[in-house]
Amino acid sequence: xxxxxxxxxxxxxxxxxxxxxxxxxxxxxxxxxxxxxxxxxxxxxxxxxxxxxxxxxxxxxxxxxxxxxxxxxxxxxxxxxxxxxxxxxxxxxxxxxxxxxxxxxxxxxxxxxxxxxxxxxxxxxxxxxxxxxxxxxxxxxxxxxxxxxxxxxxxxxxxxxxxxxxxxxxxxxxxxxxxxxxxxxxxxxxxxxxxxxxxxxxxxxxxxxxxxxxxxxxxxxxxxxxxxxxxxxxxxxxxxxxxxxxxxxxxxxxxxxxxxxxxxxxxxxxxxxxxxxxxxxxxxxxxxxxxxxxxxxxxxxxxxxxxxxxxxxxxxxxxxxxxxxxxxxxxxxxxxxxxxxxxxxxxxxxxxxxxxxxxxxxxxxxxxxxxxxxxxxxxxxxxxxxxxxxxxxxxxxxxxxxxxxxxxxxxxxxxxxxxxxxxxxxxxxxxxxxxxxxxxxxxxxxxxxxxxxxxx
Amino acid sequence: xxxxxxxxxxxxxxxxxxxxxxxxxxxxxxxxxxxxxxxxxxxxxxxxxxxxxxxxxxxxxxxxxxxxxxxxxxxxxxxxxxxxxxxxxxxxxxxxxxxxxxxxxxxxxxxxxx
Numbered sequence: 015x016x017x018x019x020x021x022x023x024x025x026x027x028x029x030x031x032x033x034x035x036x037x038x039x040x041x042x043x044x045x046x047x048x049x050x051x052x053x054x055x056x057x058x059x060x061x062x063x064x065x066x067x068x069x070x071x072x073x074x075x076x077x078x079x080x081x082x083x084x085x086x087x088x089x090x091x092x093x094x095x096x097x098x099x100x101x102x103x104x105x106x107x108x109x110x111x112x113x114x115x116x117x118x119x120x121x122x123x124x125x126x127x128x129x130x131x132x133x134x135x136x137x138x139x140x141x142x143x144x145x146x147x148x149x150x151x152x153x154x155x156x157x158x159x160x161x162x163x164x165x166x167x168x169x170x171x172x173x174x175x176x177x178x179x180x181x182x183x184x185x186x187x188x189x190x191x192x193x194x195x196x197x198x199x200x201x202x203x204x205x206x207x208x209x210x211x212x213x214x215x216x217x218x219x220x221x222x223x224x225x226x227x228x229x230x231x232x233x234x235x236x237x238x239x240x241x242x243x244x245x246x247x248x249x250x251x252x253x254x255x256x257x258x259x260x261x262x263x264x265x266x267x268x269x270x271x272x273x274x275x276x277x278x279x280x281x282x283x284x285x286x287x288x289x290x291x292x293x294x295x296x297x298x299x300x301x302x303x304x305x306x307x308x309x310x311x312x313x314x315x316x317x318x319x320x321x322x323x324x325x326x327x328x329x330x331x332x333x334x335x336x337x338x339x340x341x342x343x344x345x346x347x348x349x350x351x352x353x354x355x356x357x358x359x360x361x362x363x364x365x366x367x368x369x370x371x372x373x374x375x376x377x378x379x380x381x382x383x384x385x386x387x388x389x390x391x392x393x394x395x396x397x398x399x400x401x402x403x404x405x406x407x408x409x410x411x412x413x414x415x416x417x418x419x420x421x422x423x424x425x426x427x428x429x430x431x432x433x434x435x436x437x438x439x440x441x442x443x444x445x446x447x448x449x450x451x452x453x454x455x456x457x458x459x460x461x462x463x464x465x466x467x468x469x470x
Numbered sequence: 471x472x473x474x475x476x477x478x479x480x481x482x483x484x485x486x487x488x489x490x491x492x493x494x495x496x497x498x499x500x501x502x503x504x505x506x507x508x509x510x511x512x513x514x515x516x517x518x519x520x521x522x523x524x525x526x527x528x529x530x531x532x533x534x535x536x537x538x539x540x541x542x543x544x545x546x547x548x549x550x551x552x553x554x555x556x557x558x559x560x561x562x563x564x565x566x567x568x569x570x571x572x573x574x575x576x577x578x579x580x581x582x583x584x
Contacts, residue, residue, distance in 0.1 A: 054488050055558045057550025151489040151527075151544035257496075261480075261536035264494045268486040268542035270533045287535060313488075318552065369555055376561050378546075379522060398552045448548050451489040 015240050018045045018201055021248070023233040025221035027051035027076050027093060027108075028068025031232050035248040039235055040083050047084050048196045049076070050219045051108065052095020054313065054448075060098040062164040062315030062446030066107055067098025073108065078115050081185065085121050090179055092186045092196045099313075100190025101165045102131045108187055116470045123185055125470045126178035130167045130189025132462040134160055137312070137454065145455040147309070150268070152451035159449050163314040166450070170310060171276030173459035175199035181467055189463070190313060192275050193219035201238050212280045213300030214243040216273060217262050224262035225252040242298045244290060254295040256287035276311075277459060278304040309453035310462065316449045319364075320402040321442035322409035326416070326431030329390040332423040333430060337384045337391070341368065344419045348395075351411040356404060364399035364408045393431065398445055409439045474569040477502045483562040486542060488549040491521070491559045493541040495566060502575070503537035509571045517541045520565035 021039050024031040027049045053060075056067045066073065077093075084091035097104025109127055116122070138160050140146050146155075160166065167190035176199055178186045188196065197215030202208050214236050217224050222234040225247050233248035245254050263270040263282055273280040281301040288296040333340050345368065352364070369375035371392030374382035384391060395412045399405035417431050456462065474481065479498045486492040495512065497503040506512060518525035523543045531540040547554040556562060 054549065055485060057554075057557050058488075059550065149487075149489075153489075153548070257536050260533075261494075261496055261538060264492070264496075264533060264536060264538055264540055266484050266486055266492070268490050268492050268529065270531055270536075270538070270540060285535065321552070365552070367552055375555055377522075377564060378555070396552065445552060447551050448488045451487065 016204060016206055017237065017239045018204060018206065019043060019235065019237045020045055020197070020200070020218075021047045021233055021235050022197065022218040022221045023047060023049055023080060023248075024076065025050065025219075025223050025231045026053060026068065028072035029231060030072065030076060031221070032249065033079055035232055035250070036079055036083060039233060039248045040087060042235070044087060044089055044235075046090040046092065046200050047080060048092040048094070048218070049080065049221075050094050050193050050196065052098055052100050052190065052193065056098055058315035058446035058448045059444070060104070061101050061167065061313060062317060063444055064101065064103035065098070066104060070111065074111050074115065077108075077111055078119065081112065081115055081121055082119060084185070085123060088184075090184060090186065090200065092175060092188070092199065094188045094191035094193065094196035096187050096189060099165070100130050100167050100188070102129060102189065105129065105187060105189045112185065112187065113470055121470070123470055124182050125468050126181065126183035126186045127466050128170065128174045128178055128186065128188040128463050129466070130170055130191065130463055131165060132168050134166070136462070137166065140454050146312070146452050149311070149451045149453060153449060155450065155452065159314070159316070163316045163449055164446060166312060166314040168310045168312055168454065168462045169276065170463045171195045171459055172199035172202050174463035174465060176203045177460055178465045178467075179203075181465060183467060194275060197236075206238055207240060208278070209280065209300040209302040210238055210243050210297070212275060212278075212302050213282060213285070213297065214238050214245070216280065217245060217259060220262065220265070222247045222249060222252060224254060224259050226255050226258045228252055242296050244294055244296050246294045253293040256289050256295055259295045259297065260285075260287055277308045278302050308456045308459050310456060312450040312452050312454055313448065314450045315446040318445050318447045319398040319400060320405045321399075321445045322397050322402070322405040323440050323442055324395045324409050324413040324438060326393050326413070326433050326438070327390055328393060328430060329432070330421065330430060332421050334384060334388055334391065336422070337370075337373070340419070340421065341370070341393075344416050347419055348412045348415045351415045352408045355407055355411055363401075363404050364397055366408065366412065367396045367398075369394040369396070396442070402441060402443070406439065406441055413439050471570045471572055472575045473567075474506065474571055475567045477506055477571065477575060481563050481566050483559055485545070485549055485559040489545050490542060491545050491562060493517075493521070493563050493566070495539045497537040500537060503534070503539075505573065505575050506571055507532060507539065509573060511569065511571055512539055517543060521562065522546055
């Protein structure tokens with residue numbers, strides 16, 4: 015029976031993990047270490063604006079332990095979706111940190127990077143030949159979506175990792191990747207059942223998150239065989255339960271029974287969970303069906319403008335009692351003030367979103383009113399404009415106008431907004447939108463994901 | 471009548487990708503799970519009303535291994551767009567927390583609701 019044992023040290027590279035428990039995991043014997051570095055939860059700016067999800071210090075701290083640990087056992091270390099988005103800039107950002115650590119620690123190894131920003135011409139050719147397909151709630155796209163995007167990444171499956179390892183890589187840094195693929199790659203390539211390998215990977219990609227309770231995420235060790243996989247948290251006080259593992263199939267996925275991955279779909283209808291010890295759970299019965307056509311998901315971010323914001327608090331009962339009318343009069347006054355400054359242009363080179371915290375900022379609903387006993391609300395005004403200069407100008411006009419806007423009950427100059435910081439107008443820089451929820455057909459699973467090897 | 475928060479051990483929402491949201495209601499045991507499922511209260515129309523989407527776009531999954539009811543539906547605004555006010559989608563479940571489930575629930579058994 016083939017058995018493999020691997021570690022996911024944490025849920026997100028840079029999120030941290032306990033060094034002592036990591037050392038104990040290493041001492042227990044491992045075949046490889048893998049860690050996810052990606053998330054779309056940070057929004058489109060990570061990809062569009064070349065912004066890492068975690069701090070450099072956080073990522074470097076984790077990578078130092080992982081590199082030293084993996085090299086001490088001479089086992090592969092795989093990092094997926096480098097730098098948050100897995101874009102080329104973010105991948106290079108992580109590579110530079112790895113090379114810096116190698117220099118500081120005197121480590122030598124073969125490093126592979128796998129790029130995931132495909133040639134636009136290739137994507138356009140696929141789009142033109144009808145080989146790009148929308149997923150749920152996908153935005154409309156055309157040729158310009160491909161040419162205008164700041165960055166487009168494709169989400170690789172297991173095959174590019176396997177190619178990099180076969181070419182001799184000790185450490186693999188990948189661009190955008192299916193989170194699960196980086197954990198499934200080695201088990202699948204060693205012939206372990208794909209259903210078990212993918213299902214285990216889907217849980218392992220969050221590190222030690224699938225536990226009953228935790229304060230800080232730590233690691234998880236997976237032992238996978240031909241018949242089952244076992245999950246054991248690295249943190250000695252953390253426990254996996256049948257429900258904590260089962261419920262992880264719900265997290266961030268729309269369908270807990272079928273999960274689509276590059277090249278196939280996990281089917282989890284017949285999964286069985288068994289509490290092996292008070293902290294270890296065994297899983298059986300996970301299935302996997304290869305897809306007829308190999309597809310990978312596309313993610314893209316397009317610049318939509320430059321942003322600025324104002325946040326103020328309002329407590330005056332004379333405003334709160336008739337808040338909606340007051341705010342509507344304020345919106346009209348802000349446009350007038352902005353047009354006076356930058357000139358009236360049609361269409362306006364800016365748009366403004368008002369959010370009323372205490373009313374319906376988080377769950378917007380038509381007709382929402384302030385509760386009659388509301389003692390204060392937060393008013394957030396965000397401006398998106400064609401340039402940072404216009405965004406800042408309009409936000410400044412909004413801050414000043416709303417501050418002194420007429421309150422019908424009072425006669426004289428009022429100051430309506432409590433600002434909690436100075437300056438009270440904040441530039442938010444460039445803003446981006448996600449522009450794809452699509453998959454592209456591939457001729458080969460590795461064609462969009464070139465592997466580059468270098469000796470460090 | 472009993473509030474959903476009295477029966478569930480976790481009610482949460484989260485992005486499922488950048489264009490979908492998913493809401494999980496998880497129960498500690500089969501009794502609470504069955505009580506709520508059998509009540510028929512958590513249906514597409516409820517989700518449509520609470521989450522501001524079309525009922526036809528709501529998917530509901532009953533996931534017994536975790537005693538969970540799952541709603542998945544399109545995000546009204548994509549994650550991180552200027553009009554989006556919940557980047558991680560983590561605070562969209564509030565309408566469920568104090569929802570009344572008809573019937574009398576006694577832990578470990580079911581009374582009423584049939």
